[in-house]
Amino acid sequence: MSPVPKLILQRLVLGVVTLFLVSALIFVGIELQPGDLAEQILGQSATPDTLAAWRAELGLDLPPHVRYLNWLGGVMQGDLGNSLASRRPVADLLSQRLANTMFLAGYAAVISVPVAVVLGLLAALWRNGIFDRGVNVGALSAISMPEFFVAYVLILVFSIQLGWFPTLARIDEAQSLGDALYRCFLPALTLMLVVVAHMMRMTRAAVINVLASPYIEMARLKGVPRWRIILRHALPNAAAPIINVVALNLAYLIVGVVVVEAVFSYPGMGQLLVDAVSSRDLPVVQAVGLFFAATYVTLNVLADILSILSNPRLRRG
Amino acid sequence: MTVTTTLKSAPPTAWFGMAVVALTIVVALGAPWIAPYAETEIVGAQFQPWSAAHPLGTDNLGRDMLSRMIFGARNTVGLAMLTTGMAFAAGSVLGMLAALRGGWTDQLLSRAIDVVMAVPPLILALMMLAIVGASIPNMVAVIAFIYIAPVYRLARAAAMNVVRLDFIEAARLRGEGTLWLMRREVLPNIASTLIAEFGLRFCFVFLFIAALSFLGIGIQPPTADWGSMVKDNATLITFGDVTPLIPAGAIALLTVAINFIVDWMLHRASGLKT
Numbered sequence: 023m024s025p026v027p028k029l030i031l032q033r034l035v036l037g038v039v040t041l042f043l044v045s046a047l048i049f050v051g052i053e054l055q056p057g058d059l060a061e062q063i064l065g066q067s068a069t070p071d072t073l074a075a076w077r078a079e080l081g082l083d084l085p086p087h088v089r090y091l092n093w094l095g096g097v098m099q100g101d102l103g104n105s106l107a108s109r110r111p112v113a114d115l116l117s118q119r120l121a122n123t124m125f126l127a128g129y130a131a132v133i134s135v136p137v138a139v140v141l142g143l144l145a146a147l148w149r150n151g152i153f154d155r156g157v158n159v160g161a162l163s164a165i166s167m168p169e170f171f172v173a174y175v176l177i178l179v180f181s182i183q184l185g186w187f188p189t190l191a192r193i194d195e196a197q198s199l200g201d202a203l204y205r206c207f208l209p210a211l212t213l214m215l216v217v218v219a220h221m222m223r224m225t226r227a228a229v230i231n232v233l234a235s236p237y238i239e240m241a242r243l244k245g246v247p248r249w250r251i252i253l254r255h256a257l258p259n260a261a262a263p264i265i266n267v268v269a270l271n272l273a274y275l276i277v278g279v280v281v282v283e284a285v286f287s288y289p290g291m292g293q294l295l296v297d298a299v300s301s302r303d304l305p306v307v308q309a310v311g312l313f314f315a316a317t318y319v320t321l322n323v324l325a326d327i328l329s330i331l332s333n334p335r336l337r338r339g
Numbered sequence: 340m341t342v343t344t345t346l347k348s349a350p351p352t353a354w355f356g357m358a359v360v361a362l363t364i365v366v367a368l369g370a371p372w373i374a375p376y377a378e379t380e381i382v383g384a385q386f387q388p389w390s391a392a393h394p395l396g397t398d399n400l401g402r403d404m405l406s407r408m409i410f411g412a413r414n415t416v417g418l419a420m421l422t423t424g425m426a427f428a429a430g431s432v433l434g435m436l437a438a439l440r441g442g443w444t445d446q447l448l449s450r451a452i453d454v455v456m457a458v459p460p461l462i463l464a465l466m467m468l469a470i471v472g473a474s475i476p477n478m479v480a481v482i483a484f485i486y487i488a489p490v491y492r493l494a495r496a497a498a499m500n501v502v503r504l505d506f507i508e509a510a511r512l513r514g515e516g517t518l519w520l521m522r523r524e525v526l527p528n529i530a531s532t533l534i535a536e537f538g539l540r541f542c543f544v545f546l547f548i549a550a551l552s553f554l555g556i557g558i559q560p561p562t563a564d565w566g567s568m569v570k571d572n573a574t575l576i577t578f579g580d581v582t583p584l585i586p587a588g589a590i591a592l593l594t595v596a597i598n599f600i601v602d603w604m605l606h607r608a609s610g611l612k613t
Contacts, residue, residue: 040457046464051470159352162602166594168546170553170569171587174576182579189577277459281550285573295462296554299469311466318459 029330037323044315045097048308049090071243097312103305105298112309115294118311122193123283123290126206127275132215134275135268138218142225147252149230161219169278172284173212180208209286213278217271224267228260235259262332269325273318326328345607347470353603359596367413379561384610386575389582396582399571408586410563416593418558422479423537426486426544431533433487435495435521438502448491455488464551473556482547486540493536497529538601542594549590565590 068076077083084092096103102112145154164172181189192200232238233256241251280292287293291310298306349357366373376382380402387397395404437445455463467481501507502525510524551557552566560567565586572583 036453037457040454043454044458044463048466048470162598163591163595166542166546166598167591168549168566168587168594170550170555171584171591174573174584174587177578178579178581178584182577222532230425273459277461280465281553282463284554295465296556299465299556300473300474302469304469307466307469311462311469314462315458317460319457322457 026330030327033323033326033330037319040319041312041316044098045094046090046309047302048311049086049093058155066068087213087225096310102229102309103301105306112305115306116291116309116313119291119294122288123276123279123292125202125278126209126283126290127213127272129203129206130210130217130275131272134214134218134221134271137214138221138268141218142222143229143252143257145222145226146229146233146256147248149226154226157222161223164215164219169212169281170175170285171215172215173209173282176208176212177265177285192287193289206288209282209288212282212285213275216278217275220274221267221271225260225264228263228267229256231263232256232260262329266325266329269321269328273325274322276321277314349603352599356596356599356603359592360600362602363412363437363593365484366409366417370409370413370565374403374409376403376406377398378563380406380408386572388580395585398568399574403517404568404572404582404585407563407568408565408589411565411568411586412589414558414562415548415552415564415590416545418475418479418564419541420549422483422548423486423541423544425479425483426540427490427533427537429483430487430490431494431526432521434491434496435498435525435529436517437491437495438498439517439520439525445495449495452488453556454484460485460547461550464547466554468551468556473559475558475562478548478551478557482551490533490540494529494533495552497532498525501525501528503583518553528558535604538597538604546590546594548611 074083093103100113102116104110105112105115108115141157145157148154177189181187187208188205193205229252233251238251238255241255246255279288279290280295282288283290283292284296291313295307295310297303297316298310342421381400382403383393383397383401385397385399385401387401389396393403393405395408398404398407433448437448463485464478464481467484468477471477471481507520507524510520515523547559548564549566552564553570555567555570558564558567560571568586569583575583
């Protein structure tokens with residue numbers, strides 16, 4: 023087998039194994055609990071008979087490995103079980119929130135990727151100048167700040183003092199796209215500020231790395247203008263690491279929504295997960311947690327595959 | 340170079356960082372003597388504005404904000420130190436063990452760590468806390484467990500370079516046990532790498548604890564902590580009051596400060612001139 027398909031296959035297998043282990047981890051954790059779900063739902067005053075009836079209804083009387091396989095089989099068919107708190111199917115709870123979270127993360131990604139690449143290029147173009155230093159200090163500070171701090175500062179400035187945007191990002195299906203984009207601007211901006219710093223630093227590093235190579239020296243000696251060196255010679259060769267870091271940051275974005283959704287009361291997956299953890303609604307935690315893990319693992323595997331494919335030494339094998 | 344000349348060569352950002360860290364340590368250690376009121380004492384009405392008696396007003400339950408900020412420094416920073424310390428202790432021991440033993444010990448540990456690293460930390464922490472329930476000891480244990488992974492990788496990589504050297508071979512031939520090798524031969528040689536990483540990991544853990552507490556599943560009331568103080572008083576922001584931003588700003592300030600110091604140290608270690 024040539025090295026590229028083999029490497030890609032390895033990454034894919036690792037990703038799938040990870041997801042299985044994560045799903046099993048939750049199951050084992052629940053098994054280790056004293057008492058079971060029937061006792062938790064019915065409380066301590068329940069009689070042994072009602073407990074037994076509940077266990078049979080929830081399938082808790084079956085051995086653990088059978089229940090795990092049952093649950094896994096259900097997940098494959100889109101049946102995620104029922105929420106303990108609301109008794110509704112988890113899949114119903116998820117559908118709308120999933121779309122909302124994807125909308126917010128996508129919105130943030132669409133603004134942040136171009137901004138990060140342009141800032142990184144400019145910092146590389148004027149490296150060690152005032153612009154570069156300013157952007158660097160800004161990026162270091164942005165990485166260090168908790169998301170909720172950034173979010174509340176934005177709320178204070180843009181929605182309380184200037185009154186331009188709403189403080190809460192409540193959206194529903196009745197709204198037009200423009201309205202939804204307007205309402206979600208502050209959460210998207212918060213996410214952008216958090217991810218841009220990292221992407222920009224990596225873009226700068228990748229471009230500067232390429233600028234050190236002999237063919238750039240050659241181009242410079244030929245008298246090619248600086249912006250043209252950057253755009254035509256450096257950027258295409260720095261594309262691979264940049265694409266890799268973009269994919270990694272999109273993975274981060276999916277996770278970053280948890281805190282941002284909590285600040286803006288945005289009806290997304292993150293908010294659902296936090297509520298479910300507080301009320302220990304384990305079927306919901308399991309489903310949402312697995313969704314986040316799956317998205318994160320997929321984007322990471324994608325980033326790995328892209329960097330393998332963009333490496334000519336590996337491609338030719 | 341002596342300590343004083345090293346410090347004199349530090350850039351202003353590093354000086355700023357060191358000043359902030361020193362101030363935080365003094366406040367955290369001296370909390371009971373500095374704070375005007377007790378940590379959970381209810382001293383007045385809810386959400387009082389700033390006044391001479393309560394320089395930062397009172398919080399959602401009528402407790403003095405300034406006192407809670409001061410105790411919060413002790414709790415949030417102290418717990419982050421404890422958690423980072425636990426992760427480093429376990430991670431470096433496991434990393435050195437993998438490097439020294441090799442074979443299936445190394446394979447087993449490394450693959451398990453791969454799995455932990457493949458899941459986003461916040462999601463993993465939330466799922467584990469849903470299972471064990473939200474409390475301070477559980478939170479510390481869960482975060483320490485998650486941060487074993489990066490420390491393990493670093494310690495293993497650093498120890499791998501050491502275990503190939505002759506003095507390890509000599510000690511092995513002398514018949515020294517793994518524990519002795521770890522403590523006397525490997526640890527002193529990888530300690531500087533681990534210490535440099537400690538500052539950076541501390542920042543991550545600190546932000547992590549703040550985020551979990553902000554979400555209401557980290558440090559539980561009535562313990563004062565900067566993350567949950569933001570959450571409890573967040574409604575004030577809609578009235579244009581900046582008080583809830585003070586604990587959030589303190590978190591940001593401390594992490595920025597530590598990052599400035601770490602950046603300067605890495606710069607010096609890499610031998611680059613500023």
